[in-house]
Amino acid sequence: MSQKLTRLLERYKQQHRKCLSLFVTAGFPERDATVDIICQAADEGIDFIELGVPFSDPVADGPVIQRASQRALANGIGLQDVLEMVTDIRRSTEIPIILMGYLNPFHVMGMDAFFTRAKTAGVDGLIIPDWPLEESQSCQAQLQAADLDLIHLIAPNTPPARIREINHISSAFIYCVAYTGVTGQDNHPTPEAIKFFDFLNCTLTHPWIIGFGVKTRQDFRLYTQYSDGVIIGSAFIALLEQTPLHSRKSAVRTFITGLR
Amino acid sequence: MQISMKNRTGYFGDYGGQFIPEILKPALRELETAYTKLKKDQHFQQRFRNELRDYAGRPTPLYYAENLTHHYGRGKIYLKREDLNHTGAHKINNAIGQILIAQAMQKTRIIAETGAGQHGVATATVAARAGLECCIYMGAEDMQRQFPNVQRMRLLGARVRSVDSGTATLKDATNEALRDWLVNVGTTHYIIGSVVGPHPFPTIVRDFQKIIGEETYRQIFEKEQRLPDYIIACVGGGSNAIGIFTPFLKEPSVNLIGVEAAGKGLDSGKHAATLGRGSVGIFHGMKTYILQNKDGQIQLPYSLSAGLDYPGVGPEHSFLYDSKRVDYHSVTDAEALSAVRQLCRLEGIIPALESAHALAFLNYLMPQTAQNDIIVVNLSGRGDKDMSTYINHLCQPQGELS
Numbered sequence: 001m002s003q004k005l006t007r008l009l010e011r012y013k014q015q016h017r018k019c020l021s022l023f024v025t026a027g028f029p030e031r032d033a034t035v036d037i038i039c040q041a042a043d044e045g046i047d048f049i050e051l052g053v054p055f056s057d058p059v060a061d062g063p064v065i066q067r068a069s070q071r072a073l074a075n076g077i078g079l080q081d082v083l084e085m086v087t088d089i090r091r092s093t094e095i096p097i098i099l100m101g102y103l104n105p106f107h108v109m110g111m112d113a114f115f116t117r118a119k120t121a122g123v124d125g126l127i128i129p130d131w132p133l134e135e136s137q138s139c140q141a142q143l144q145a146a147d148l149d150l151i152h153l154i155a156p157n158t159p160p161a162r163i164r165e166i167n168h169i170s171s172a173f174i175y176c177v178a179y180t181g182v183t184g185q186d187n188h189p190t191p192e193a194i195k196f197f198d199f200l201n202c203t204l205t206h207p208w209i210i211g212f213g214v215k216t217r218q219d220f221r222l223y224t225q226y227s228d229g230v231i232i233g234s235a236f237i238a239l240l241e242q243t244p245l246h247s248r249k250s251a252v253r254t255f256i257t258g259l260r
Numbered sequence: 261m262q263i264s265m266k267n268r269t270g271y272f273g274d275y276g277g278q279f280i281p282e283i284l285k286p287a288l289r290e291l292e293t294a295y296t297k298l299k300k301d302q303h304f305q306q307r308f309r310n311e312l313r314d315y316a317g318r319p320t321p322l323y324y325a326e327n328l329t330h331h332y333g334r335g336k337i338y339l340k341r342e343d344l345n346h347t348g349a350h351k352i353n354n355a356i357g358q359i360l361i362a363q364a365m366q367k368t369r370i371i372a373e374t375g376a377g378q379h380g381v382a383t384a385t386v387a388a389r390a391g392l393e394c395c396i397y398m399g400a401e402d403m404q405r406q407f408p409n410v411q412r413m414r415l416l417g418a419r420v421r422s423v424d425s426g427t428a429t430l431k432d433a434t435n436e437a438l439r440d441w442l443v444n445v446g447t448t449h450y451i452i453g454s455v456v457g458p459h460p461f462p463t464i465v466r467d468f469q470k471i472i473g474e475e476t477y478r479q480i481f482e483k484e485q486r487l488p489d490y491i492i493a494c495v496g497g498g499s500n501a502i503g504i505f506t507p508f509l510k511e512p513s514v515n516l517i518g519v520e521a522a523g524k525g526l527d528s529g530k531h532a533a534t535l536g537r538g539s540v541g542i543f544h545g546m547k548t549y550i551l552q553n554k555d556g557q558i559q560l561p562y563s564l565s566a567g568l569d570y571p572g573v574g575p576e577h578s579f580l581y582d583s584k585r586v587d588y589h590s591v592t593d594a595e596a597l598s599a600v601r602q603l604c605r606l607e608g609i610i611p612a613l614e615s616a617h618a619l620a621f622l623n624y625l626m627p628q629t630a631q632n633d634i635i636v637v638n639l640s641g642r643g644d645k646d647m648s649t650y651i652n653h654l655c656q657p658q659g660e661l662s
Binding site for chain 1: 432445
């Protein structure tokens with residue numbers, strides 16, 4: 001377990017501070033854009049970063065992150081490049097970094113080699129959407145040895161018994177998908193979703209953070225009435241996509257300061 | 261030969277599994293529970309068999325191709341006529357079985373991916389009959405090369421959604437279908453068209469397709485009073501091959517041969533020979549052989565045949581490949597096309613371009629066979645859908661088909 005993430009989230013819990021994090025696709029919009037974007041996000045008060053490893057077939061993602069992933073691949077980004085970015089970022093900031101990626105690129109590097117290199121580069125945790133409980137179990141010991149948190153996902157259709165099981169094996173926090181769907185859909189929580197969030201608060205012993213469809217300050221306020229924080233992905237990627245390079249820095253500042 | 265098929269649930273040896281987002285987990289569990297129950301339900305099995313007989317037109321003939329046999333001058337070549345099924349290919353077997361499961365689970369909406377359009381047509385057909393809403397995902401490139409099937413699906417009342425992402429072929433259509441399922445998981449059943457995807461799909465589709473092999477087994481004994489020496493089938497995802505192979509896996513004297521698409525040649529980089537040139541990876545919910553680059557990105561497959569143009573292969577094939585129970589080879593576009601022409605001229609049968617890959621392998625196999633060897637080729641589909649491809653590629657300058 002990475003103590004850094006756990007400690008950060010515990011401190012926030014005591015302070016009643018909600019966690020605000022951003023998803024960034026590595027190597028998007030340009031190959032060398034990512035280090036600057038993340039260092040700036042850390043300066044502007046983002047609590048942790050979900051760094052997306054581009055993949056050719058991102059089935060859990062909506063069109064915005066699909067496009068970002070395609071562009072990053074066209075920029076020549078591979079897993080090795082992403083790890084080098086993390087090494088670079090670590091020269092400037094200690095902001096927790098969670099790598100989000102589909103399993104195959106990690107599998108091809110070799111899971112043990114990947115865990116070691118990720119830890120050495122300064123990665124704190126992993127989110128792997130196509131690596132559910134049953135399949136990831138066999139790597140538990142290696143993850144622990146490498147001191148990496150594997151962040152498990154739950155969704156509104158996850159059965160209660162399974163949520164308890166996921167809670168039991170989780171460390172740091174649990175990623176709650178706001179709705180059944182892909183990233184970046186427009187969403188407003190239904191009464192059932194709110195009942196689900198209440199259930200999570202009674203059941204989970206770890207902090208839990210909501211992602212998928214969280215886009216604005218209103219969303220941040222709404223969802224953090226229930227959860228310990230949010231992750232904003234597609235809305236931030238869309239901003240990067242639409243903003244010309246020369247005004248990126250100010251646009252990122254406006255976006256982040258407008259969220260809290 | 262003793263083959264230990266599964267050491268963990270949902271695995272064939274080291275291959276298979278459920279590498280899917282958490283949102284799909286309840287749906288796969290629901291499907292597994294429903295199917296486990298239905299599999300043992302005599303009423304369900306009887307209904308499945310009845311529909312195959314009365315609606316799909318089974319059993320399909322096992323046809324002795326005398327002219328083709330004389331052409332090679334040895335052995336005895338039989339064709340398993342899956343092309344004579346309703347909707348024109350073996351795909352209907354699986355579609356009939358899965359729509360019955362969807363109805364048992366009280367789903368109101370059906371989705372599917374399709375490459376050549378044969379699975380899309382089969383799904384649209386059974387959905388129309390069941391009165392269920394149906395949405396088929398198809399790559400924009402495939403919609404163009406298999407246009408008659410697009411029209412058929414629309415006529416049958418399905419929505420055909422064009423997929424422009426990636427290579428606009430089967431893999432991208434599958435991605436889009438999976439995304440649709442993530443969004444509509446409560447109401448929708450995803451009828452996967454081949455022995456691919458997360459558990460339990462490879463097993464369910466295999467179970468519905470093994471009727472091909474069961475009939476072949478019975479028919480070859482009726483005609484020849486013995487087992488065949490060779491069985492040949494084309495392999496994209498691999499459902500027609502698994503279907504015909506399954507009852508023969510326990511018969512070590514039967515040589516099983518899967519034929520992949522070598523496209524423009526294995527060394528051209530433009531092929532879909534997943535077992536021939538791929539490596540182990542995780543894709544579309546399964547651990548299996550895939551075509552990928554050194555960074556683990558899925559590579560663009562290529563085959564003139566839309567049904568074989570897929571960068572993965574069913575996990576059971578990966579297992580059968582490693583265990584060497586099945587031999588896998590590949591033939592090029594050009595070899596498949598010349599097999600199309602040959603079967604048209606010798607037997608009066610226009611085969612699907614996919615099935616022509618299995619036929620083309622006869623050129624390699626026949627010279628090595630003994631005089632009285634029996635060879636069965638799975639003629640998985642008919643070629644109506646491929647007419648525009650055949651006109652473009654088999655045309656003489658003056659515009660006549662050669």
